[in-house]
Every structure is written in C-alpha cells, then in structure tokens.
Amino acid sequence: MTQPSRRVALKVLGGTLGASAFAHAMEPLRAWSKDLSLDQFLQRHYKELTRDEIGEVIHRHEQQTREEYGREVTIRDVRPQEGVQFGYALSLSVCIGCRKCVEACHVENNHDRRTNNSYIRVLEMEQGSFDMEKGNATYEHAVPAKGKYYLPVQCQQCDNAPCVSVCPVQATWKEPDGIVAVDYDWCIGCRYCEAACPYHARRFNWTKPEIPADEINPDQGYLSNRIRPQGVVEKCTFCLHRTREGRMPACLEACPTGARVFGNLLDPGSELRWVLENKRIFVLKEELGTRPRFFYFFDV
Amino acid sequence: MRKDTHAITYPRFLLRVIGQSFEGSWRFYLWMTVLTAIALVGANAWAHQLAEGMQVTGMSDHVSWGLYIANFTFGVGLAAGAVMMVIPAYLYDDHEMHDVVILGELLAIAAIVVCLLFIVADMGRPDRFWHILPGIGRFNWPISMLTWDVIVLNGYLLINLHISGYLIYTRYLGRKPDRRWYLPFVFLSIGWAVSIHTVTAFLYSGLGGRPFWNSALLAPRFIASAFITGPAFVILLLQLVARLTRFRVGDGPIRTLTSVLRVTVLLNLFMLGSELFTSLYTGGTHGAAVTYLFFGLHGKAALVPWIWSAVALNVASAAILHLPASRRSRAWLDAACVAAFAGVWIEKGMGLIIPGFVPSTLHEIVEYAPSMAEWKITAGIWAVGLMVLTIAIKVALTVLTGELSVEPRGRADRAGTAERAGEPAAAEGS
Ligand code: SF4
Numbered sequence: 001m002t003q004p005s006r007r008v009a010l011k012v013l014g015g016t017l018g019a020s021a022f023a024h025a026m027e028p029l030r031a032w033s034k035d036l037s038l039d040q041f042l043q044r045h046y047k048e049l050t051r052d053e054i055g056e057v058i059h060r061h062e063q064q065t066r067e068e069y070g071r072e073v074t075i076r077d078v079r080p081q082e083g084v085q086f087g088y089a090l091s092l093s094v095c096i097g098c099r100k101c102v103e104a105c106h107v108e109n110n111h112d113r114r115t116n117n118s119y120i121r122v123l124e125m126e127q128g129s130f131d132m133e134k135g136n137a138t139y140e141h142a143v144p145a146k147g148k149y150y151l152p153v154q155c156q157q158c159d160n161a162p163c164v165s166v167c168p169v170q171a172t173w174k175e176p177d178g179i180v181a182v183d184y185d186w187c188i189g190c191r192y193c194e195a196a197c198p199y200h201a202r203r204f205n206w207t208k209p210e211i212p213a214d215e216i217n218p219d220q221g222y223l224s225n226r227i228r229p230q231g232v233v234e235k236c237t238f239c240l241h242r243t244r245e246g247r248m249p250a251c252l253e254a255c256p257t258g259a260r261v262f263g264n265l266l267d268p269g270s271e272l273r274w275v276l277e278n279k280r281i282f283v284l285k286e287e288l289g290t291r292p293r294f295f296y297f298f299d300v
Numbered sequence: 301m302r303k304d305t306h307a308i309t310y311p312r313f314l315l316r317v318i319g320q321s322f323e324g325s326w327r328f329y330l331w332m333t334v335l336t337a338i339a340l341v342g343a344n345a346w347a348h349q350l351a352e353g354m355q356v357t358g359m360s361d362h363v364s365w366g367l368y369i370a371n372f373t374f375g376v377g378l379a380a381g382a383v384m385m386v387i388p389a390y391l392y393d394d395h396e397m398h399d400v401v402i403l404g405e406l407l408a409i410a411a412i413v414v415c416l417l418f419i420v421a422d423m424g425r426p427d428r429f430w431h432i433l434p435g436i437g438r439f440n441w442p443i444s445m446l447t448w449d450v451i452v453l454n455g456y457l458l459i460n461l462h463i464s465g466y467l468i469y470t471r472y473l474g475r476k477p478d479r480r481w482y483l484p485f486v487f488l489s490i491g492w493a494v495s496i497h498t499v500t501a502f503l504y505s506g507l508g509g510r511p512f513w514n515s516a517l518l519a520p521r522f523i524a525s526a527f528i529t530g531p532a533f534v535i536l537l538l539q540l541v542a543r544l545t546r547f548r549v550g551d552g553p554i555r556t557l558t559s560v561l562r563v564t565v566l567l568n569l570f571m572l573g574s575e576l577f578t579s580l581y582t583g584g585t586h587g588a589a590v591t592y593l594f595f596g597l598h599g600k601a602a603l604v605p606w607i608w609s610a611v612a613l614n615v616a617s618a619a620i621l622h623l624p625a626s627r628r629s630r631a632w633l634d635a636a637c638v639a640a641f642a643g644v645w646i647e648k649g650m651g652l653i654i655p656g657f658v659p660s661t662l663h664e665i666v667e668y669a670p671s672m673a674e675w676k677i678t679a680g681i682w683a684v685g686l687m688v689l690t691i692a693i694k695v696a697l698t699v700l701t702g703e704l705s706v707e708p709r710g711r712a713d714r715a716g717t718a719e720r721a722g723e724p725a726a727a728e729g730s
C-alpha cells in the first residue's frame with residue numbers, strides 16, 4: 001500500500017504547490033482590484049441610469065479624483081439642447097498647421113501628460129495632392145512650410161458612424177445633437193471601434209492617465225473630459241461640456257487664424273450655415289458613406 | 301439502465317472523469333507540469349497587464365490589435381477546421397473516419413477555449429465582462445459583428461461539448477450511442493464550423509476604413525486555411541495518440557486527411573496570389589498595406605520576415621505534400637503538416653491583422669512588434685489549450701477503450717469492449 005499513498009501525498013503536494021504558485025502569479029491583481037468598488041462593478045449603462053443615480057456616480061467620481069489626483073473637480077452631466085445639431089467646418093486655406101488646437105485639446109480634455117495625447121492630428125499635405133500617403137503627421141519644422149497645406153483631423157461625428165455599429169455593448173452611441181459619445185464606465189475596451197473608425201479619431205487608455213493636480217481642468221463633463229479610467233476608449237466630443245452651454249470648443253478658441261467655424265446646423269443665421277452655403281465644401285473619405293459632420297473648405 | 305438514474309450516474313461519471321484527469325504516467329505528469337508552468341507565467345503577465353494597463357503590450361492607437369487578436373483569428377480557424385474535416389466521415393460514410401470525429405470535436409473544444417481566452421486577454425476591462433452577456437448587459441445584436449461572434453463561438457463550444465460528452469458518457473455506460481442524440485448535432489456542428497470562421501472574417505471584412513481587410517475574398521480564404529490547420533493538426537495528433545496509447549484508428553483517416561490537405565494548401569496559395577495580384581497591380585491604398593507587408597514601406601519593414609517565412613512554409617508544405625515522398629514516409633508528411641500549420645499561423649495571424657493597421661487610416665506608418673508580456677500571455681493561453689486537449693483526449697480514450705466504465709468490474713470485462721482500441725499506455729508505466 002505504500003505506492004498509492006505516496007502517490008496521493010505527491011498529488012496533494014503538487015496541488016498545494018500549484019495553488020500557491022497561482023496565487024503568487026495573480027498577486028498584481030490585488031492592487032488593481034482595490035480600486036474597484038462593488039458599486040462601480042455593478043454600475044449600469046449611462047442611458048439606464050436615473051438622474052439621481054447619475055448624481056451618485058458623479059459624486060463617486062469627484063471623490064475619486066480628489067483621492068487619486070489630489071484635485072477638486074466638478075463633473076456635470078450636460079444634456080443636449082432641443083433644436084441643436086452640431087457641425088464643424090475648417091478652412092484649409094487659412095490653417096497654418098501650428099497645432100495650437102492640438103495643444104488646447106490636450107489641456108481641455110485632461111489628456112495623459114506622458115503620451116502627450118490629443119484628439120486632433122494635423123497632417124502636413126503636399127500642395128496639389130490630396131493623397132494622405134504623401135502627408136506627414138509628425139513634422140517638426142517651422143510652419144507654414146513652402147509647398148504644403150495642413151489638414152487637421154479629429155472625430156468627424158459621423159451620422160453613419162462605423163464605431164457605433166461595431167461596438168458589441170453599445171458603449172458608444174450618437175447623441176440627439178449629433179455628437180458620438182462614449183460611456184467610459186461601460187466600455188469593455190475591446191477596441192473594435194478603434195479598428196472601425198476610418199479617421200483615426202479614437203484613443204485607448206493604455207494606462208491610467210497621469211496629470212499633475214495643478215494642470216487638471218476642473219470643469220468636467222460626464223460624457224466628455226472627465227479623467228478617463230484605464231482600459232477604455234475615448235474620443236473628441238466637440239467639447240460637449242462647453243458647446244452644449246453655448247461656448248465654443250477649446251480647439252476653436254485656440255486657433256490663431258480663425259480657420260475653424262463651429263455652430264448649429266439648424267440655425268440659418270449661423271456662420272457655419274453661411275460657410276456651408278457659400279463655400280465649396282467637402283468631407284473626408286466621402287466614399288465610405290460615414291456622413292461626417294465635419295466639413296472642410298478652401299477659401300480661394 | 302433506466303432514465304431516472306442519470307441523476308446519479310452522471311455526477312458520478314463526472315467525478316470519475318475528474319479523478320482520471322489527475323492519473324497518469326510520469327510522462328503525463330511531466331507534460332502537464334511544464335504546461336502548468338507556462339500557463340502560470342502567462343497568468344502572471346496577464347495580472348501585470350491588468351494592473352499596469354495595456355501599455356505593457358506593443359500595441360498603440362495606430363496598431364490597436366496585435367498578437368492576441370492574431371492568435372484568436374488563427375484559433376477560430378483551428379476550431380472550425382477540426383470539425384470540418386469530419387465531413388468525409390459522414391458524407392462518404394467513411395467508417396474509419398468516425399473514430400477521428402471525437403478527436404476533432406475535442407480539438408475544437410480546446411481551440412474555442414483558446415479563442416475565448418485570447419479575447420479576454422485583449423480586453424481593456426475584463427472586469428466588465430458581464431456587459432456583453434445577452435439579456436444582462438447591453439448586447440448590440442444584430443448590428444455588431446462581434447456579438448455574432450460571441451453567439452457562434454459559444455454555441456459552437458456547447459454543441460461540441462454535447463457531442464463529445466454524449467459519446468463518451470454512453471460509452472461509459474456501456475451502451476450504444478443513440479444516433480438521434482448525436483448525429484443531428486454533428487451535422488449542425490459542421491455547418492456551425494463554417495459559420496464561426498465566416499463571422500470572424502466578417503468582423504474584419506466589414507470595415508470600410510481598412511482596405512486591407514475590406515475584401516470579399518477574406519471569408520473564403522479563412523475557410524481554406526481552416527481546412528489546412530484542422531487536418532494538419534489531427535494528422536499529427538493521431539500519430540501521437542498511436543504512439544502514446546494503444547488506441548488505433550488505422551491508416552485510412554490519415555490518408556483521407558492528407559488528400560484534403562493536398563487540395564487546400566494549393567487553394568490557399570491560389571487565393572493569396574489573387575489578393576496579391578489585385579492589390580499590387582491596381583496599387584493605391586489597397587496596395588500600400590500589401591506593399592508594407594511583403595516589401596516594407598518608407599523604410600519600415602517589420603512584417604517582411606514574418607510574411608516571407610509564411611510564404612516559404614506554405615510553399616514548402618504544398619511541395620512536400622505533392623512529392624511521392626510524403627506518401628511513403630511519415631516523417632515527410634509530418635514535416636509538411638508542421639510547415640502548413642506554422643505557415644497559416646503567421647499568414648492568418650500577424651500577417652492578416654497587422655497590415656490592417658499599417659498604414660493607419662491617416663496613412664501613418666507606425667509599426668508594431670509584440671512585447672515580452674504579449675508573448676508570455678500568448679504562450680500561457682496555448683499552454684492552457686494544450687492542457688484542456690490533453691485531459692480531454694486522455695479521458696475520452698480511457699472511456700472509449702473501456703478502461704473507465706460504469707461497471708464495477710470494469711477492469712475484469714474490459715477485454716470485451718476494448719477489443720478494437722486497446723487500453724491507453726498512458727495509464728501504465730508510472
Ligand atoms: S470619426 Fe471615427 S470616432 Fe468619430 S464618429 Fe466617425 S467613426 Fe466614430
């Protein structure tokens with residue numbers, strides 16, 4: 001009988017070793033799960049929350065920002081306005097490629113400081129060509145360079161948005177005023193939307209954003225610039241925490257040349273409508289059928 | 301045996317099966333220990349990835365899918381191929397092939413487990429897994445192809461679990477399996493196998509913003525390569541089983557599978573060639589990704605060694621399979637299978653996913669190389685898959701050979717039930 005009992009003993013030993021090795025391997029998860037409360041885990045989709053529940057969630061997020069980033073912030077759930085459909089236009093004749101909008105976006109939207117993230121990318125394009133392959137997004141010389149023009153690209157808030165169609169959990173959707181929003185607390189981080197977007201408009205939080213307390217923009221929107229959690233996708237929201245209250249997007253305010261025109265497509269007196277009616281406008285990659293709300297035009 | 305006793309015999313069956321998974325020769329223990337060690341390294345890397353964020357991977361906003369999704373895609377092909385190769389068994393009523401069916405089903409189960417683990421590894425927030433559960437979360441069905449994939453993959457897992465579980469359980473009870481309880485499911489699973497790989501191809505080919513994937517040929521190409529990896533793996537598996545156990549299926553199935561392979565390796569190369577011609581001759585945006593993949597673009601050429609290895613492996617396997625040597629010598633056949641398997645792993649893995657992102661949608665060329673963490677997690681997941689496969693096959697063979705059965709005198713009368721198969725050697729020699 002020694003043979004079987006030795007076998008059993010070895011098995012028990014092996015099992016114990018295996019279990020403790022597993023516990024050891026999973027050790028890093030302890031710190032990670034510490035930040036994850038039950039309320040957070042069970043939180044429902046943005047659209048299923050009542051106003052009161054959103055109030056609670058917001059309170060929790062404000063508290064978290066205080067604890068983790070050492071900054072008092074106000075997060076508001078700004079809702080879309082009746083009779084407003086946002087649109088954006090940009091004059092390629094006027095834009096000089098200075099990337100002031102890129103920087104303003106970075107600051108306004110509480111982007112991660114280490115990666116210098118921004119929702120806007122500016123392509124330096126070759127005069128006489130519309131081939132993006134000849135474009136360059138990483139130019140570092142003085143602008144505007146001779147023989148070049150500049151093409152800033154951000155989320156086009158497509159009316160037929162592939163990113164919305166592909167999301168398996170409806171974590172991203174089109175708001176009534178045309179803005180495509182993301183529920184950062186619902187996204188599972190599969191990045192299917194990032195693969196689907198034809199305009200490189202989506203960003204993933206590869207790590208927890210790092211921002212010094214004094215650089216945090218405390219005026220935050222629930223669906224826009226609040227500090228995003230790790231492991232979820234984000235994108236340009238036309239600064240909905242500003243624009244839904246009648247202010248202009250940060251990128252427009254920062255633009256020194258006035259190349260950017262933002263407004264309500266339904267307002268016949270708006271500058272945006274004037275541009276759309278009087279300039280020769282076009283959209284990017286029209287052939288894909290995404291129906292962008294971001295229009296480009298040349299002045300001359 | 302009366303029906304109502306299943307409530308007792310089934311749990312007891314499960315218990316004995318679980319007990320059986322921990323029994324074996326020193327070779328079995330060594331193999332499982334090595335796999336466990338690799339799996340643990342992977343688990344540890346995954347825990348780090350979760351805690352520190354996916355910055356530990358080589359992925360970026362430009363190349364936002366990498367090694368995980370590449371392996372996922374390949375795994376779906378393996379799962380589909382494992383079952384599609386049973387088609388000859390039922391279509392041509394090839395009786396010897398019937399014995400291979402169960403191995404195919406078990407391989408499919410292990411491959412699906414691998415796929416699901418790769419999806420979890422790729423998720424930024426696996427803690428929100430319940431968001432994708434139909435009825436509990438918000439399931440974006442039928443619009444999102446990913447929800448279709450969730451349905452077909454899990455459905456496929458269930459079907460194959462049912463078939464193999466039923467066949468093994470009836471054999472355990474010493475009864476003849478009732479055809480009505482498994483044959484319809486076998487046919488269902490064959491059709492379903494096509495669907496899992498088609499839906500997975502649609503995942504990519506439906507994206508208009510990614511010209512490299514946006515091709516109607518993608519789904520057929522996926523199916524063709526599934527018909528390579530499935531048979532190639534099973535040919536190797538059958539020989540291994542024959543060497544390690546006394547379970548025999550004869551030469552017929554290997555011959556059948558080899559003839560399937562001979563056709564599919566060529567078909568796969570042909571379709572690859574068609575894609576190449578269309579994009580390179582036309583040029584333009586579609587051409588840019590293919591040029592990057594095969595020749596590099598603007599001095600960036602990270603994928604070039606990958607894809608040419610794949611081409612070399614695929615061509616080599618096709619050549620060997622059509623040489624008389626592969627008929628005469630198992631060594632040549634095995635070499636062809638290994639080459640075909642590895643070739644498809646690259647071509648339908650890294651070679652398919654990464655060029656979708658390079659050049660990016662704004663035509664930037666940002667390259668990708670898997671990080672150490674990704675390699676560890678990938679190895680760990682495959683190790684888990686091999687563990688599942690090993691245990692599943694071991695249990696199945698012990699039951700099929702009569703080693704494990706409901707009869708208390710199972711050992712005494714096993715000669716009767718095991719005449720064809722013989723007992724597995726894995727249970728002895730420790
Ligand atoms: S630009 Fe991209 S992220 Fe924005 S709505 Fe269109 S597809 Fe979605």
Ligand code: SF4
Nearest residue numbers: 167187188190191193
């Ligand atoms: S990453 Fe988030 S928003 Fe994008 S598709 Fe996946 S779950 Fe939806």
